[in-house]
Amino acid sequence: EVQLLESGGGLVQPGxxxxxxxxxxxxxxSSYAMNWVRQAPGKGLEWVSSISDSGxxxxxxxxxxxxxxxxxxxxxxxxxxQMNSLRAEDSAVYYCAKEFYDLLxxxxxxxxxxxxxxxxxTVS
Amino acid sequence: xxxxxxxxxxxxxxxxxxxxxxxxxxIGVKSVHWYQQRPGQAPVLVIYDDSDRPSGIPERFSGSNxxxxxxxxxxxxxxxxxADFYCQVWDSTSDHRIFGGGTKLIV
Numbered sequence: 001e002v003q004l005l006e007s008g009g010g011l012v013q014p015g016x017x018x019x020x021x022x023x024x025x026x027x028x029x030s031s032y033a034m035n036w037v038r039q040a041p042g043k044g045l046e047w048v049s050s051i052s053d054s055g056x057x058x059x060x061x062x063x064x065x066x067x068x069x070x071x072x073x074x075x076x077x078x079x080x081x082q083m084n085s086l087r088a089e090d091s092a093v094y095y096c097a098k099e100f101y102d103l104l105x106x107x108x109x110x111x112x113x114x115x116x117x118x119x120x121x122t123v124s
Numbered sequence: 125x126x127x128x129x130x131x132x133x134x135x136x137x138x139x140x141x142x143x144x145x146x147x148x149x150x151i152g153v154k155s156v157h158w159y160q161q162r163p164g165q166a167p168v169l170v171i172y173d174d175s176d177r178p179s180g181i182p183e184r185f186s187g188s189n190x191x192x193x194x195x196x197x198x199x200x201x202x203x204x205x206x207a208d209f210y211c212q213v214w215d216s217t218s219d220h221r222i223f224g225g226g227t228k229l230i231v
Contacts, residue, residue, distance in 0.1 A: 035221065037167075044226035045159070045167065045210050050219075059219045062125075095166055109173060110214030110221055111157035115166040 002026040002114045004096050009119030016086050016123070022079040022096030022116055030054075030074035033099040035112055036081050038092035038121075046092075049081065050099070064090075086123045093118040126215040128224035135230040136201050144227045146194040146211030154213045156194040158187060161226075162207045170209075171196060198229070206231045 008020040022034070036048040049070040050059045058070050069082040079096050097112035129147040136142040146156060156174050159167040169178050171187040174194065184199045198205055211224040 037221075037223075044208075045161075045212075045223045047212075047221040047223060050221065061220065097167075100172070109155060111155075111169065111172050111212060112159075112167075112221075113169050113172070113178065115168070117166050 002098065004098065004114060004116035006094060006096050006116045006119035009094065009121045011122045011124065012086055014087060014123055017082070017084045018086065018121060020081040020083065020094055020096075020119060020121070022081075024077045024079065024098070027098070027114075028103070029072075029077040031103060032101050033108075034070075034072060034079045035097045035099060036070060036079075037095045037097055037112070037115075038090075039095070039118075040089070040092040043092075048094070051079070053101075083121070086121075088123050091121060091123045093120050125218055125220060126213065126222050128211055128213065128222055130209075130211060130224040130227045132225070133228040133230055136198075138201055138203060138231055140201055142198040142201050142205070142229055144196040144198075144209050144229065146196070146224050147192055148194075148213065149192060151192055151194050151213065152190045154189075156187065156189045157212045158185075158196045159210045159212065160205075160207045161210065167210065201229075201231055203231050205229060 005023045035050045051070045067085045071080045095118045096116045098114040100113045101108045158171040160170045161167040174189040175187040186197045
């Protein structure tokens with residue numbers, strides 16, 4: 001069974017930094033692109049960042065570009081999100097999510113078929 | 125950037141059919157995906173590529189996409205279907221993943 005487990009959330013002051021981790025198990029981690037998606041209290045889902053399977057290609061939402069950095073360590077089956085210059089509006093539950101890829105057919109599409117339970121970040 | 129528009133809420137009686145829309149400019153040429161999120165839980169994929177269901181998702185869930193509107197249809201709605209539903213696409217011009225604002229299904 002594929003599992004994603006986020007950690008690293010907590011309370012941080014405005015302007016501070018935090019690094020989130022997402023430990024993956026039950027899959028060939030290095031074969032899949034990964035995403036971070038967040039949800040502010042009482043709000044909808046907001047895509048934050050994506051990283052390719054090798055880590056060489058990264059994309060960011062405009063709201064976090066220049067402040068957040070996504071990375072991965074395929075030897076440790078772990079995804080990261082380094083968050084700097086944090087603002088109150090960054091307060092949210094942060095989910096890591098695996099992007100779909102069929103190993104047998106090579107078919108890839110830009111949706112998220114496995115999600116972690118999330119970790120909460122509070123900037124105050 | 126590309127914008128997806130969903131109604132804030134949809135109400136349906138048990139046993140009836142619920143339709144949740146997702147509007148976007150020429151969305152019919154994109155692949156649309158749908159997620160269900162129950163309170164306090166992580167999102168779950170219920171429809172991908174407009175109309176395909178992941179294993180384990182009941183046949184009561186179906187999807188369609190044409191023109192400027194994609195639709196998630198839930199037949200024979202049950203109380204347990206009550207949740208927030210989000211549509212999502214990939215914006216090829218920015219390589220961003222885009223979510224709609226979400227629709228609360230009230231049963």
